[in-house]
Amino acid sequence: MLRALIVDDDTDMRFLVRMTIEVANHGLSVAGEAACGADAIAAVEQDRPEVIVLDNRMPGMTGLETARHILAEHPEQQIILFSAYLDAQTLAEAHAVGIHACLDKTDVDRLPEALWQLAAGA
C-alpha cells in the first residue's frame, strides 16, 4: 500500500486530492493531511508517508522550502510538487531542491498515475 501525505492550505483542494486517491484505490491510501509547511514537516516525522503531494504556494513556508527541510532530514523521501503555477523557474528550483515529479493542479485526475510512477521509480 502506497501512503500519501496531502499538503495544501486550501481545504477543498485537500478534499479533492483525498477523494481522487481514494476513488482511484489500487493500493493507494491517504496517510494524512497538512495545511501548512510546518504541519507537513511534523506529519512526515509522525506518519512516515511513502510520498508527499505538496502544494507550493502556501501562506508562511512555501512548498519548495518545506521540501528542502524534509529532504535535508530524509533525502530518500518521494515528493510530487502539486501546484497551479509550474513555470520554468519553479520547475528548475524544484529540481535543484531534489524534487523529481511535478504535476499541475488542473491535471488532478492524473495524480494516481503519477504516484504509481514515482513509487515504481523509487
Place this chain on the structure above:
Amino acid sequence: MAAGRGRLTPGGTAVAAALAVVLTGSALAWFISSYDEDQRETSESASAANALGTLTRWAQGITQTIAGPPESLAALQIAEIPAVIGVSAKPSVATTVVRGPLPAGLDPARVTAASRTAMEVARDTGTPQAAPLTDGFVPVVFAVLPPSRSTPGTADRRRDVTGWRIALLSPQRVLEGLPATSPAAVGLRIDGAASGDVSGPSAGTILVAGQPWQLQMARSDAPLSRGALATLAVALLGGVVCLLSDLRVQRALRVERQATAALERETRTVAELGPLLQSSLDLAEVLPAVALRLADEFALSRFSVQLVGEHGHLLEVFALGGRNPNDVEEVDVTPGNVDELPAGVAGSLPLLRAGRTIGRMCFTGHRDLGHPQLAALSAASDLIAVATYNVELFEREQASVSRLRELDQLKDAFLSTISHELRTPLTAISGFIRLLRDRWDQLREEQRKEFLERVHGNTLSLGLLVDDLLDFARLERQALNAPPSPMALDQHVAKTLAQLEPVLGTREIVAELQPVRALANAGALERVIANLLTNAAKFSPTDSRIVVSVRPDGDTATVEVADQGAGIATEDRERVFARFYRGDSDAARGTRGAGIGLSVVRELVHQMGGTVVALPNHPRGTRMVVRLPLESVTAPTATSPNGVQLQAERSST
C-alpha cells in the same frame, strides 16, 4: 580705484595743481622781484654815482686847498677838516697847530709819525699825499716850499722844503656831508682800513691825495617788493589750499576705496555661495559652510535658517551662535523696508520661492549692517531659498519615485495574489466536476452531494472575490456609489448570513439580531457583511465561534462581527482598512488575501453615512464594528456621476 601706469591719481593731480600754483606764483614773484631789483639797482647806481661825484669833487677841492697858499688854508672852513698841523723840516722846530683845535685825544706826534712816509713822498713829488687812517682821521700831507722858490727836481725839493702841512680829514664828516640818497653812502674803505659801515655794496673808488677811498653804500632793506611778497604769499596759500583740499579728497577716496573693497569682498562671498549651495543636496552639509562664510564676512554673531514645516510652522533647521535672550522679534530687513540694521539687533529675510514663503533667514551683526550689506545678505537668502527649494523638490521627487516603486511592487504582488485567489477555487471546481464526470458510478450519493456543495462554496467564494475586485476598481475611479435607504437592518443581515453559510466552513455562526431600522444600501450591506464574515472565518480557528450582532446603539445602529482569532495589533487597527495592506502578523502571513476587502468595506460604509472600526474582542479575537445612521436621520444624497448602485443579492447569483 587703482591708478594705471602713467596716470595721475586724484591725489597726484592735487599735488601737481598745488605745485603749479606755487611755481606760477613763484615765477610771478620772481618776475616782480626781478623788475623791482632792476629798479632798485638803477636807483642805487644813480645814488652811488651821485655820492661818488660829490665825493670826487670834494676830494679835488680839498687837495687843491691843501696844496694852495697858506692864506687859503687859513680860510679853510671845511667841516670835514677840523685841524691842520704844521711840521718844520728842522727837527728842532716844534710841531704847531696851524688851525685847530685838534680833536680830543689826538696826539700831533703820533700823527706826524704815522704820516712820515707820506711826508717824504709829498716832499719828493710836490703833490699832496694821504697817510694811513689814524685815530679816525686821514692825515693829508703837503710839503711846503718857500714862496719864491720853484724847484722842479727831487733833489732840489728835498733841500728846499721847509716843512709840511698836515690836514686832518674826518671821513665820518665826509660821509655826513654827502647828499642824502637812497640807499645812502654809509662807509668808506680807506686803503685797507674802514670807517663807518662797510658791509654794504661798493659804489666806487676815488683817489684822495693819492690814497684810494672806496665808498660803501647801505644794503637794500627790501630784497622782495610787497607785490612780489604778496604774489608769493598768494601762491603759497593757493598751494596749501590745494594740498588741504587734496588731503580731504584723499581721505574721502580712502574711505570710498575701503567701502568699495568691502563691497567687492562681500559680493564675491555671496557669489561663491551659489556653487557651494549647489555642491550638495544635503542641507545639513552645506548650511554650516554657508553660515560660517556669511558670519565671517558680515561679522555676524548669530545666523539661523528656519523652514516652514508640514503644519505651516517655522522650524529652525540650522543655527550658528546662541540666541540673545533680549531679542523680542526679528526686524524684517527685506530691501525697501529698512536701510540699516544696528549691531546686536536681530534681522530676518524671507526665503521666497515659486511665489510662496518657504522659510526665513535670521541674523544678528556684531557691527551695524548698512544698505549694501543688507542687499548682499538678501542675495544670499535668495540663493539659500533656491537651494532649499531644490532640496525640497529632490526629496519630493525621491519620495514620489519611492512611492511609485512601492505601488508597482504592490501591484505586482496584488496581481500575483489575485490570480492565485481566482485560480484556487477554479481548480477545485474543475477537479470536483471532473471527478463527478469520470467517477460518477464509483461515488456514493453523499459523496456526490458533498462534491456539489464544495463546488457551490467555491463558486460563491469566486463570486465574492470578483465582487471585491469590481468594487475596488470602482473605488479606484471614485465610481463606487451606495446610496442608503431605510431598511430593516436585522432582516438583511440574517438573509446575508444564510447566503454565506457555504463559505464559512465548520465555524459556529451565532446571530444576535435585534430589530432595528437604519439607513443602508442593501447591496453594500451584503458586501460589508460578506467581507467581515469571511475575514473573521479566515483569521479564526476552524471550530471557533463567530458572533454577528445587530442592535440599536444610541443614535446609530450597530452591526458587529466578533471572532475568536489572533486579533489585530493596536498599531494595525487603522491600517487594516488601507488598500493592499495585509498586516505582518503570524495570522496574516498564514492566510491568503489580496488586501482589498477591508478598504472596500470602509468605502461602502462611508457611502452609507456610517463608520467602521476594528476593536479587540474579549478574551481574544477582533470585533469589527459598523455604525450606521438610524432611519430617523436624513439619508445622504450625494452620488458619483459615474456611480453604479450596488444591487442586493448579486453575489448569490
